[in-house]
Amino acid sequence: MAGAEDLSKGLTQLSLGVDSHKIIVGVDYGTTYTGLSYVSTEKKDINDIVVVNTWPGPARDADHVEKAPSRIAYPNENTDMESPRWGYQVEPGMTAYSWTKLLLEQRMPLGGYEDQNLEVASKAGIMKLPEGKTAVQVVADFLTEIRDHARRILEKRITEKILAATPLEFWLTIPAIWSESAKNATREAALLAGFEGSSDRPKDRIFMITEPEAAAVAAIRKSIHDGMGDCVKPEDGVLICDCGGGTVDITTYLISETSPQLVFEELCTGIGGKCGSTAIDRNLYALMSERFGNAFDEIPLKRKGPGSEFMNKFERVKRDFGFSKEDKINELRLKMNLKDPDPTFYDEEETFVLLSNNDLRKMFDPIIKQIIELLQQQIEDANREAEREAINRIILVGGFGDSYYLRQELVKHFESAGRITITVPDNPQSVIVRGAALRGLEGIRPKTRRSRRHYGFQRWIPFREGTDSELDARTDPFTGLKMVSGIMKWMIAKGEKYVDNYNSDPHNLKILHFEGDSLRKHLLLFSCDLRDAPERYDSDKIEHVGMIVVDFRNVDLAQFEKKKVNGIETTVLQYAVKVVFGAEEGVLKFLVIANDAVIGTANIDFSQKTTISQVHVPRSSSQPRMAQKSLEYRSPKKDTSP
Ligand SMILES: Nc1ncnc2c1ncn2[C@@H]1O[C@H](COP(=O)(O)OP(=O)(O)OP(=O)(O)O)[C@@H](O)[C@H]1O
Ligand SMILES: [Mg+2]
Structure with a gap:
């Protein structure tokens, strides 16, 4: 937290009303998790960026405090609730809205990697919207909470008075594969949430940066400066693969200089698809529906949707998958009315859904296959553009980028050929939000884009x-x-x-x-x-x-x-x-x-x-x-x- 203390000291020393001084706030609004970061414009280094790791709510999971769930529950649909609850405040059993970000993009993604189970999930009500609200409004409600949380955190650090006099510059990340209308819908939601144009803080501004670009800025900078050896060097072709909850976004950069400044440019048109980690969750829903039919389909969302006990347990199973070679059976508690269930799939006495590692492999493999195809296509495009085998590094970021199983499969496919190394930075899930603030702070960006x-x-x-x-x-x-x-x-x-x-x-x-x-x-x-x-x-x-x-x-x-x-x-x-x-x-x-x-x-x-x-x-x-x-x-x- 040294960065936070420095920020506080630096700001306290400032006289009020110094216009040029600002605080940059990075916001990574993800399909499943949202991150926040901040840094004073007085600071000059990636290490001065503070990633917020305190979030309201009792259900906080110590595993990934660098982001809070992108989830909101409204008082009119939940008892004993006076105002909306969000993030970790949403507890199992509440009626809540998740994955809403995916609803901002209605068109087919580039490359046609559409997830058929998205429709299944949508029909099962997993991606429904509250009555009378659009996706933009739900996202705006959630982002309002994020903005308030950012203000609360900053107030604590630098006092309410200094915050009132200091403009905030928000850098919001968006998937690079988003269409113009989805980008615009995100911006609209951010404006509704008061990131810019709010009457109480008229000097606040909002900017947008694509997620892979934010990831590239932070991951490449970090690789150059962390002294761990094998750093990014001039002439390297670096492929950034952001494997998030909703989307996989791939962008390639050619590094031309690393010192005294980082100079890089986009090598070819990036690609991606809606094959993030929630696609695995949707495969689980499809499998459950296939195995248990109506007994599963008719279970209310609060018992099986994102954030329920059932899905929280699946999340742990999913994250752990690949570490162990033994063929274990995973148990997920879910009460269902089943007549003579097959004991291989359901333990009636304990009310456990039983998932074998083989089942998990079947959920992971089609998604990983799509990611491999996207990577292959991008490497080919990049090499063709560079007229040489330019790509020598894949940097995996995003929460799903932390998956052991995914990394193993990618290593098998790409690294074993000898030319390409695959690395995952520390805290891959928060690299993007760090990069968003770094972009605002240092203005680092590719010299050219495609x-x-x-x-x-x-x-x-x-x-x-x-x-x-x-x-x-x-x-x-x-x-x-x-x-x-x-x-x-x-x-x-x-x-x-x-x-x-x-x-x-x-x-x-x-x-x-x-x-x-x-x-x-x-x-x-x-x-x-x-x-x-x-x-x-x-x-x-x-x-x-x-x-x-x-x-x-x-x-x-x-x-x-x-x-x-x-x-x-x-x-x-x-x-x-x-x-x-x-x-x-x-x-x-x-x-x-x-x-x-x-x-x-x-x-x-x-x-x-x-x-x-x-x-x-x-x-x-x-x-x-x-x-x-x-x-x-x-x-x-x-x-x-x-
Ligand atoms: N080890 C793991 N294995 C598989 N999936 C994982 C692992 N760790 C996290 N995830 C998944 O990664 C997702 C969270 O990652 P991240 O925060 O990068 O996504 P996001 O920003 O919400 O999504 P997006 O960027 O696509 O909108 C969740 O779906 C989570 O289940
Ligand atoms: Mg993300």
């Missing part, structure tokens, strides 16, 4: 006779030329390198604005996960990310050309949109440019999800007004704003 997907807009180009379909033909209202619509303009390609705050090339737009029309113009952003993106936007491999709303209500329209169309005075809105990748906010940003000047930013609206079939630009010329007015897509939904 785009996870292609992102782009659709546009019109001159019609190519013999190539384009007449059905997609349009007449350019400005030039009268024959055009084809629906051709993608990709602003960034999958795998393309980009630096922080990289501004894409401009996407130029020219539309007619009729008086009385809405001044909020819409533009759809699309993405694609394929290596080679299709040319047309109506391919089923292209996803609609969201609707960008460009607001001209506060823009001086006198700067635009005016034109008479059918006798009506109209404004020719000629502008460009640039996409900003790698912003510290952790989400995509958009700049709007007109007459060579930035006239504003635009927001993306993820709620306006439209299927591709709904966003087809009308094809027939029987809609002249639409065709005449815009070279771009206009929202199918009538916008009623002025």
Whole structure:
């Protein structure tokens, strides 16, 4: 706790109101566990970062105090409860909500490694939401408790008065495989929880960092400085594999310098899937359902869901798996109404579910197989990109990264070939939260990152006779030329390198604005996960990310050309949109440019999800007004704003 004392001393010495001083708070909101860390900006080293290890609640498990369960229970569903309980305060038998983070991401993960049992778990009510609340609201309720806990811890260290005068900079981690809408949902929850924009602490800010990047920052820094030998060196290709509860996230970095500064860049597009350790839990549910049918399925969630006695025991069994070679039978107490149960699977007298090591192997192996496939794919991609066998290190982090069985299987597969070493840092579960604070403190980050997907807009180009379909033909209202619509303009390609705050090339737009029309113009952003993106936007491999709303209500329209169309005075809105990748906010940003000047930013609206079939630009010329007015897509939904 030396770091905490130093922080306290350092802060007490500060005079109040010194604006440049801040406290960085790392928040690793995980599917199963959440971590907190903090450091004063007066400090300069990874060892000054304090990982919070005190959490409220009687059920605290001394094994993993560096994180608290991502779990919340509400008073209206539990007796003798006046306010929500969270983390270790949630005890077996309470109605509580777990794994909610996975509900923030509704799309198929990259690489298609979907867990079929996720649906099973969801149907069994394991991932249900309280009535009347969305996943974002439940996550926000949980994060509110985390924010309050962070404030309480800091108040204790530095007094309420100093805390009130010191801005907090929150660095929240998110899976790198998250889609833009899942990232945005996380940010929304954090804003609702008051990490930024709260009236009592207006100077607090929130930033987001991807989990593997946070892990890389901390694990690589630690490896360079811990003096344990075999440290990370220039030219090393380091693969960070974050095996958490919900997701496995893999990212690869090429180290170019370690001293005096750490310089590294992302080597290829990272990959991942929802094959974290809860996938093993879901395999347990599937097996129980298969063995015991309704007798298991109908057991209420509070007796079998995450946090129940049954699952707490399974957690211990799972963590211990692999250490011992003997074929032991594990006993998990669970009372079930079974007629003549098979004594191999259920001990009726003791009410024990019996699980053999072979059963456990069957739960682990398919998940480990997915992880191996992901690793193999990433190593191949990285080596191809580097044009040499660049990867020589795998660093396993995350709680599941601590699994003896997983490590053994990975060693068998990768290390035995001789070139790759596999290491697990101390406290692999808290590496990520440490890295989040380190990012805020030192600004360490990769020099370049790789785009996870292609992102782009659709546009019109001159019609190519013999190539384009007449059905997609349009007449350019400005030039009268024959055009084809629906051709993608990709602003960034999958795998393309980009630096922080990289501004894409401009996407130029020219539309007619009729008086009385809405001044909020819409533009759809699309993405694609394929290596080679299709040319047309109506391919089923292209996803609609969201609707960008460009607001001209506060823009001086006198700067635009005016034109008479059918006798009506109209404004020719000629502008460009640039996409900003790698912003510290952790989400995509958009700049709007007109007459060579930035006239504003635009927001993306993820709620306006439209299927591709709904966003087809009308094809027939029987809609002249639409065709005449815009070279771009206009929202199918009538916008009623002025
Ligand atoms: N030794 C172990 N073997 C297998 N699983 C383990 C072991 N130790 C911890 N776990 C699992 O790891 C998960 C917790 O790890 P971690 O805190 O890294 O995940 P998380 O941050 O909650 O999830 P995510 O990052 O995917 O959202 C839990 O599902 C836990 O059961
Ligand atoms: Mg995690």
